[in-house]
Amino acid sequence: MTAVNAATSRPENPIVCTVPFDEDGVRHGFLRLPYSRNDSAWGSVMIPIAVFRNGEGPTALLTGANHGDEYEGPAALQALTSELDPKQIRGRVIIVPFMNTPAFRAGTRTSPLDGGNLNRTFPGRPDGSPTEKIADYFDTVLAPMADFVLDFHSGGKTLDFVPFAAAHRLEAKMQEEACIAAMHAFNAPYSMVLLEIDNVGMFDTAVENHGKVFVSTELGGGGTATARSIGIARKGVRNFLIHAGILDAEPEFAPSVELDMPDGDCFVFSEDDGLIEPLADLGDEVEKGAAIARVWPVARTGQPAKIYHARRGGLLAARHFPGLVKTGDCLAVVAVRGAEITPEPARDG
Numbered sequence: 001m002t003a004v005n006a007a008t009s010r011p012e013n014p015i016v017c018t019v020p021f022d023e024d025g026v027r028h029g030f031l032r033l034p035y036s037r038n039d040s041a042w043g044s045v046m047i048p049i050a051v052f053r054n055g056e057g058p059t060a061l062l063t064g065a066n067h068g069d070e071y072e073g074p075a076a077l078q079a080l081t082s083e084l085d086p087k088q089i090r091g092r093v094i095i096v097p098f099m100n101t102p103a104f105r106a107g108t109r110t111s112p113l114d115g116g117n118l119n120r121t122f123p124g125r126p127d128g129s130p131t132e133k134i135a136d137y138f139d140t141v142l143a144p145m146a147d148f149v150l151d152f153h154s155g156g157k158t159l160d161f162v163p164f165a166a167a168h169r170l171e172a173k174m175q176e177e178a179c180i181a182a183m184h185a186f187n188a189p190y191s192m193v194l195l196e197i198d199n200v201g202m203f204d205t206a207v208e209n210h211g212k213v214f215v216s217t218e219l220g221g222g223g224t225a226t227a228r229s230i231g232i233a234r235k236g237v238r239n240f241l242i243h244a245g246i247l248d249a250e251p252e253f254a255p256s257v258e259l260d261m262p263d264g265d266c267f268v269f270s271e272d273d274g275l276i277e278p279l280a281d282l283g284d285e286v287e288k289g290a291a292i293a294r295v296w297p298v299a300r301t302g303q304p305a306k307i308y309h310a311r312r313g314g315l316l317a318a319r320h321f322p323g324l325v326k327t328g329d330c331l332a333v334v335a336v337r338g339a340e341i342t343p344e345p346a347r348d349g
């Protein structure tokens with residue numbers, strides 16, 4: 001039976017954090033989610049969490065593996081949990097390297113427990129499926145504690161991206177400005193003001209609705225990570241904490257190319273099943289109307305390819321990763337290329 005909070009008459013989220021959030025020092029523990037199943041009647045899903053605190057100050061929440069097959073965030077954040085010195089910080093850093101732990105351990109985008117896509121499940125439910133409970137806990141417990149939230153993504157097994165940090169267009173312009181400043185401080189090789197094709201259910205939207213400063217990333221893809229892409233993540237998270245006024249260190253800045261996705265014309269979707277022949281690669285500049293891929297039929301020989309064209313001019317920022325494509329898959333994303341900028345080494349806080 002689900003416990004109900006007497007004050008709110010809302011069901012209690014059953015997730016328990018095994019370490020305190022408000023004690024100085026370093027605590028390594030778990031978000032323990034009860035999950036009764038065939039091989040463990042009173043078993044739990046154990047989601048690793050690290051809490052670093054040194055006195056009063058802002059709180060940053062850092063998350064990876066919101067999708068289970070994206071690796072830059074998990075690698076950079078797992079490293080940070082053993083490398084961060086609490087004496088170097090002011091305030092608090094909460095690190096959850098493997099947010100959707102069941103998906104991460106299975107190497108899949110969505111959870112093997114319930115099929116849940118965590119980043120389409122927010123705000124979740126305290127009395128729902130395991131993925132819904134995780135979403136509800138982040139929405140009602142962790143996000144409200146934070147001032148700054150950084151959620152790492154990359155393309156997973158099916159997409160590949162030029163490495164960028166991203167902030168969203170928001171109706172609250174002061175909040176949007178703060179998010180864009182934090183994105184610039186992260187200082188990925190590209191900095192994207194992002195239009196989501198469908199922002200319902202996203203962690204991004206939930207955190208932004210709490211009024212927090214939110215930055216997300218897309219740092220590569222293909223279901224793997226590289227020395228370069230993990231290096232971008234490791235540098236970016238340090239820069240982010242310095243920008244938040246939490247980490248006392250010198251930021252490391254290099255030029256970053258601004259990208260913009262102003263509308264749906266950025267996306268090219270396949271209307272065919274077939275074999276992709278790319279006609280442009282990630283980072284290439286393409287003209288409006290330029291051929292960017294052929295999709296060859298595979299059922300028989302001697303059939304012509306369908307040619308797909310860029311619907312606007314710009315930079316090829318994302319592409320379908322596997323060699324085979326299905327109808328409805330996102331084939332490519334063309335972003336508008338802006339100026340190349342290097343942030344000033346000034347900080348907030």
Ligand SMILES: [Zn+2]
Nearest residue numbers: 067070153154
């Ligand atoms: Zn993702």
